[in-house]
Amino acid sequence: MITLQTDTPLALHHLHVTSEDPQRLGSFYTNLFDLKVVPHNGNQIALAGGSRAIVVHYGKSGEFAAAAYAARDEAALATLKAKLGDLAETTTPADEIFFRQGAIRIRDPQGRCLIIGVPNKQRSPDELPARLQHTVFQTTQLEAVLDFYVNKLGFVISDEVVDTEGRVTTCFLRSDDEHHSLAFFRGSQDVWDHHCYETSSWNDIRDWGDRFARARYSIFFGPGRHGPGNNLFFMITDPDGNRVELSCDLQRVDAAHPPGVWPHEEYTLNSWGRGWIRT
Ligand SMILES: [Fe+2]
Structure with a gap:
């Protein structure tokens, strides 16, 4: 049987979360998880470091925005995109802060968002692994x-x-x-x-x-x-x-x-x- 595991493996790469106080939440992940601000054209706070990354949007605290999964390469992403057909929606600029152009966005039956893309940067080792x-x-x-x-x-x-x-x-x-x-x-x-x-x-x-x-x-x-x-x-x-x-x-x-x-x-x-x- 063809599955993600056998055909186009995906690994969780970063999260999009919402917060009523993005600065406070951003500081927590910056200080405790050794993340640094990644400049980009948008209002969100994008933080990355080692093998972890998070994008904080202004919004209701705790309301999840999206889980972003990394495909192994462009070819795997293209295979997946073809398989998903109409399920793949247009991405927003924030979806591609950490992904190359061409990422896809999928919404599950209850409205949760998944973004699937190819990372635009190779990761460096974590100071403290996580x-x-x-x-x-x-x-x-x-x-x-x-x-x-x-x-x-x-x-x-x-x-x-x-x-x-x-x-x-x-x-x-x-x-x-x-x-x-x-x-x-x-x-x-x-x-x-x-x-x-x-x-x-x-x-x-x-x-x-x-x-x-x-x-x-x-x-x-x-x-x-x-x-x-x-x-x-x-x-x-x-x-x-x-x-x-x-x-x-x-x-x-x-x-x-x-x-x-x-x-x-x-x-x-x-x-x-x-x-x-x-x-
Ligand atoms: Fe768990």
Whole structure:
């Protein structure tokens, strides 16, 4: 079967977020994540450094604007564009701050935006490793959303969490060899759940914990180990209340891997301790 993983792998490259106080939010990512302002023709604050980047737009805080995924090269992007046909919408200038001309914009059935493009700059190594790696949403329409991402875009289900009635409550989707670059929780609201940075070792997790502690940002979930993905993690919140995850040892999954099934319980979300069950 042809999927993103087998044919045109995508990796999360940067995020577009909205904030009522873009300067304050921008300062958080500049100071804590070693990002620098990238000049461009627009009102947004574009920040990049190492293997992470974010664009902050003025708007309602916490209202997600777009997830930007990188294709490997122009040829892969052209293949994907041909496959997506009318689903690809016209991009805005802000969509191409970190991408070459020709990026595409896609809207899911609930209006979430994905931008897919080829990065316009090669990344430099991080001082403290943490590559932007995945983003997660809560949705009231899990079936419709999964149908779109799997059957239209080509994401692949790595693992599902299923409740006692056989209903899927969480689905982890991959777009390359990493266990998930996107996931959805069934919830009572359509909200952005969190985004995550993948580090290179448990020692990095320690160093990130110390860095946030020095700036007085305390952990609200974790440290622990997720069942699906098997990654070690902790989470903090940024000044807008957006949840930020630091992770390491995320599982790699080959294309033939069948979807796993996990029970809907705290141990699945955090095998070391308390889970955070979305409702
Ligand atoms: Fe996560």
